[in-house]
Amino acid sequence: MATKIFSWMGAAILLLALVIPAAAQDYPNKPINLIIQYPPGGSTDLTARALANGAKKYLGQPIVCENKAGGGGTVGVTLVAAKPADGYTIGIVTSSPTMAYHMGKLNFHPLNDLTPIIRWGNYLFGIVVRADSQFKTMKEIMEYIKQNPEKLSYGSPGVGTPPHLAMEELSMVANVKFTHIPAKGIADNNTALLGGHIDLVSDSSGWAPLVDAGKFRLMAIWSEKRCERYPQVPTIREIGYDVVSRSHLGVIGPKGMPKEVVAKLHDAFRKGMEDPEYKAVMKKFDMNDYYLNTEDYAKYQQSDFENIEKLVKKLGLDKK
Amino acid sequence: MDLFNFLLMGFAVAFDPLNLFYCFIGVLIGTLVGVLPGMGPVAAMSLLLPATFHTTPVASIIMLAGIYYGAMYGGSTTSILVNIPGEAASVMTCLDGYQMARQGRAGRALGISAFGSFIAGSMGIIGLVLIAPPLVEFALKFGPPEYFSLMVLGLTILTFLTSASMIRALMMAAFGLIVGTMGLDNISGLARFTFHIPELLDGVGLVPVVMGLFGISEVLLNIEMKTKREVFTTKVKGLLPTLQDWAKSIGSIIRGTVLGFFLGILPGGGAVIASFVSYAIEKRVSKHPEEFGKGAIQGVAAPEAANNSAAQGAFIPLLTLGIPSNVVMAMLLGALIIHGVTPGPLLLSQHPQLFWGVIASMYVGNIMLLFLNLPLIGLWVQLLKVPYSILFPLIILFCLLGSYSINNSTMDVAIMLAFGVIGYLMKKISLEPAPMVLAFVLGPMMETALRQSLIKSKGSFSIFFTRPISAVCLIIAIALMVIPLLPWFRRPRVTLEQEEFK
Numbered sequence: 001m002a003t004k005i006f007s008w009m010g011a012a013i014l015l016l017a018l019v020i021p022a023a024a025q026d027y028p029n030k031p032i033n034l035i036i037q038y039p040p041g042g043s044t045d046l047t048a049r050a051l052a053n054g055a056k057k058y059l060g061q062p063i064v065c066e067n068k069a070g071g072g073g074t075v076g077v078t079l080v081a082a083k084p085a086d087g088y089t090i091g092i093v094t095s096s097p098t099m100a101y102h103m104g105k106l107n108f109h110p111l112n113d114l115t116p117i118i119r120w121g122n123y124l125f126g127i128v129v130r131a132d133s134q135f136k137t138m139k140e141i142m143e144y145i146k147q148n149p150e151k152l153s154y155g156s157p158g159v160g161t162p163p164h165l166a167m168e169e170l171s172m173v174a175n176v177k178f179t180h181i182p183a184k185g186i187a188d189n190n191t192a193l194l195g196g197h198i199d200l201v202s203d204s205s206g207w208a209p210l211v212d213a214g215k216f217r218l219m220a221i222w223s224e225k226r227c228e229r230y231p232q233v234p235t236i237r238e239i240g241y242d243v244v245s246r247s248h249l250g251v252i253g254p255k256g257m258p259k260e261v262v263a264k265l266h267d268a269f270r271k272g273m274e275d276p277e278y279k280a281v282m283k284k285f286d287m288n289d290y291y292l293n294t295e296d297y298a299k300y301q302q303s304d305f306e307n308i309e310k311l312v313k314k315l316g317l318d319k320k
Numbered sequence: 321m322d323l324f325n326f327l328l329m330g331f332a333v334a335f336d337p338l339n340l341f342y343c344f345i346g347v348l349i350g351t352l353v354g355v356l357p358g359m360g361p362v363a364a365m366s367l368l369l370p371a372t373f374h375t376t377p378v379a380s381i382i383m384l385a386g387i388y389y390g391a392m393y394g395g396s397t398t399s400i401l402v403n404i405p406g407e408a409a410s411v412m413t414c415l416d417g418y419q420m421a422r423q424g425r426a427g428r429a430l431g432i433s434a435f436g437s438f439i440a441g442s443m444g445i446i447g448l449v450l451i452a453p454p455l456v457e458f459a460l461k462f463g464p465p466e467y468f469s470l471m472v473l474g475l476t477i478l479t480f481l482t483s484a485s486m487i488r489a490l491m492m493a494a495f496g497l498i499v500g501t502m503g504l505d506n507i508s509g510l511a512r513f514t515f516h517i518p519e520l521l522d523g524v525g526l527v528p529v530v531m532g533l534f535g536i537s538e539v540l541l542n543i544e545m546k547t548k549r550e551v552f553t554t555k556v557k558g559l560l561p562t563l564q565d566w567a568k569s570i571g572s573i574i575r576g577t578v579l580g581f582f583l584g585i586l587p588g589g590g591a592v593i594a595s596f597v598s599y600a601i602e603k604r605v606s607k608h609p610e611e612f613g614k615g616a617i618q619g620v621a622a623p624e625a626a627n628n629s630a631a632q633g634a635f636i637p638l639l640t641l642g643i644p645s646n647v648v649m650a651m652l653l654g655a656l657i658i659h660g661v662t663p664g665p666l667l668l669s670q671h672p673q674l675f676w677g678v679i680a681s682m683y684v685g686n687i688m689l690l691f692l693n694l695p696l697i698g699l700w701v702q703l704l705k706v707p708y709s710i711l712f713p714l715i716i717l718f719c720l721l722g723s724y725s726i727n728n729s730t731m732d733v734a735i736m737l738a739f740g741v742i743g744y745l746m747k748k749i750s751l752e753p754a755p756m757v758l759a760f761v762l763g764p765m766m767e768t769a770l771r772q773s774l775i776k777s778k779g780s781f782s783i784f785f786t787r788p789i790s791a792v793c794l795i796i797a798i799a800l801m802v803i804p805l806l807p808w809f810r811r812p813r814v815t816l817e818q819e820e821f822k
Contacts, residue, residue, distance in 0.1 A: 040651070040653065040654065041653045041654070045654070046654060070504060070506040070509060071505065071509020071510070072509060074509035075504040075506070075509050078504055082518035082519075082521050083518070100509060106509070107510070153776060158507070158509075159507070180775070181772055182507060182775075184506065184768075191460070195460035195461060195463055196460070196463075197463035197464065197776075
């Protein structure tokens with residue numbers, strides 16, 4: 001009888017040892033999973049992979065990148081939020097989950113259920129058409145759609161993503177109507193536009209290689225001012241519509257991560273931003289560093305949250 | 321420079337000692353992970369990607385590509401010898417390959433799959449060189465409606481062919497579609513069928529499902545049937561297929577190659593679908609469809625050829641347009657970008673050395689694989705001589721390790737074991753797993769395509785019939801559904817897998 005009790009106790013201790021998380025001091029002692037919320041081959045994917053590759057040298061453990069695309073970039077973040085807060089599963093985030101939240105399409109809170117780690121990048125958003133399109137300028141597109149409502153379809157990285165909301169805002173300001181075909185990310189949109197299945201794409205600069213190759217024409221960008229790489233391309237504002245769209249790129253983890261772990265990850269990613277390969281990839285997509293440390297990033301997210309709430313309400317897309 | 325000079329330059333790059341070395345390492349690792357169930361090329365490439373950062377872009381792409389097409393060779397070995405697909409594209413090879421092994425023809429099955437793979441691989445490379453750009457233009461014509469209809473057709477063909485009862489096969493397909501919807505919805509991001517279990521948010525993984533259905537359940541069935549053991553003691557004869565084997569399978573190899581190549585080019589298509597469809601077509605065109613599932617050599621040759629040429633075809637959209645057609649290609653894309661090479665229409669003019677070097681290395685790699693596989697097969701034949709009391713625990717161990725190692729998730733192990741029991745029960749009541757697995761893989765893609773099509777058409781289903789490619793696919797699919805109901809067609813149909821239980 002006594003031996004039986006001992007063996008049960010032994011088993012219980014063993015189980016406990018498995019359950020108790022390893023001390024934060026020796027973090028990380030196994031590979032870290034980084035969930036990327038857009039499909040492979042797009043601008044988010046390639047820059048995030050390069051950043052992870054730069055950061056891993058300072059962690060002493062590999063960072064394994066995994067694409068979990070869908071739901072306008074919310075699928076990946078939802079998965080991160082559901083993981084244990086041990087620092088072994090982290091993810092890339094943009095403003096999209098906050099937009100989805102205000103539209104009533106997210107079942108967790110984008111601020112309270114995540115731990116911010118670092119803000120590192122800024123997207124370049126733009127509108128592209130195929131090079132053989134009848135439209136030479138953004139003005140022509142706007143005139144055509146005014147005459148022919150819903151006759152032009154556009155691809156976006158998903159419902160509730162900044163390039164989608166920007167198109168909605170433009171439609172509202174200009175009083176026109178486009179047909180929206182949501183995709184999982186720019187990699188899918190590139191294929192759809194090349195095949196002529198949609199008329200335009202409003203998405204992040206994953207289109208840049210195809211623009212450079214003469215397959216796509218960049219019509220306008222959503223930034224406040226013109227970009228370095230395509231200085232001849234106007235902003236939407238210049239064309240006469242007061243719409244600007246941007247989104248940050250950050251790294252987050254599940255809520256309740258230990259402070260030491262967050263600090264270690266922040267420092268590694270901060271140093272990873274100095275990596276020449278990372279810089280080269282960012283330059284390819286004309287994306288800029290947009291660094292904030294953990295504390296400031298948390299504050300930024302708070303203000304981002306409020307701004308997006310206003311935007312979503314203005315567009316009439318808020319939860320009913 | 322004309323094509324010949326480009327190729328010459330490519331071979332000069334491929335025969336560089338460093339590149340030759342990386343090519344060898346790539347195909348060796350590829351064969352190994354192909355043979356090991358649970359370790360697929362994706363896992364191996366993601367593990368080795370960081371290691372390539374220290375070498376040249378050409379060498380690293382050569383090695384990563386070698387892992388991919390090497391796994392296509394290796395995957396067949398395990399399918400034939402142990403009836404477990406070494407990787408997903410070898411599922412169909414199990415059906416007849418394993419039967420051949422049981423009949424003492426394992427050597428010829430392995431031989432024809434290696435030669436079939438070599439022929440398909442070589443032809444795929446020639447196709448890649450000659451007709452890459454026009455083919456991409458064609459593949460781009462496939463929008464959401466075409467994708468949806470093509471997948472409906474693929475599923476219908478499979479249910480039409482797998483089972484004596486189409487109703488049973490359709491039931492399995494429906495089951496697969498339901499399992500495929502588990503997790504977060506692709507478009508809205510909301511959770512479905514997750515039962516508030518966080519691990520299920522990500523849905524159910526393909527590897528645990530396949531390992532359970534094809535690995536664990538097979539072990540469970542075999543434990544019951546002690547008499548089956550003697551099959552494995554049969555002597556394995558020579559690896560060289562006879563003239564008769566060649567006569568039977570050369571047509572299948574060529575059909576599989578062409579089909580696989582085209583399906584490989586399709587974004588989202590690839591080796592897995594290619595092997596499924598080519599098997600179905602072989603059974604259709606055969607004068608003796610009743611032999612399929614009972615050790616028909618065509619049933620080994622065609623899917624193996626198809627998955628190899630699909631592996632080559634998949635390079636076309638990546639190298640010419642910068643668009644990855646599957647996860648493996650996406651990893652190659654990432655590797656290229658990190659090395660400062662922008663894949664896309666400019667790649668050919670800016671980095672001709674890389675483009676032609678990688679293509680030439682694939683040819684070299686295919687020859688290496690042929691020589692590598694025949695001796696290595698001998699090594700794996702040894703597995704047959706291992707008694708079941710050792711082999712079964714080993715299979716279970718590999719399945720456990722394999723399912724755990726993908727995401728380091730115990731949930732995946734539980735899912736695999738659950739599907740092992742489900743697969744066991746399914747076989748007990750003669751329900752085939754193949755339609756279930758294909759529906760499970762295609763389900764999420766079909767759903768996205770369906771919803772995108774309906775958004776585009778504003779809810780009207782006419783979009784599927786007004787577009788020619790889509791309409792043709794659907795009409796064939798409907799015809800396949802109706803034919804079994806017609807009285808003059810009510811002859812007994814043959815099954816793919818029935819024979820396994822006798």
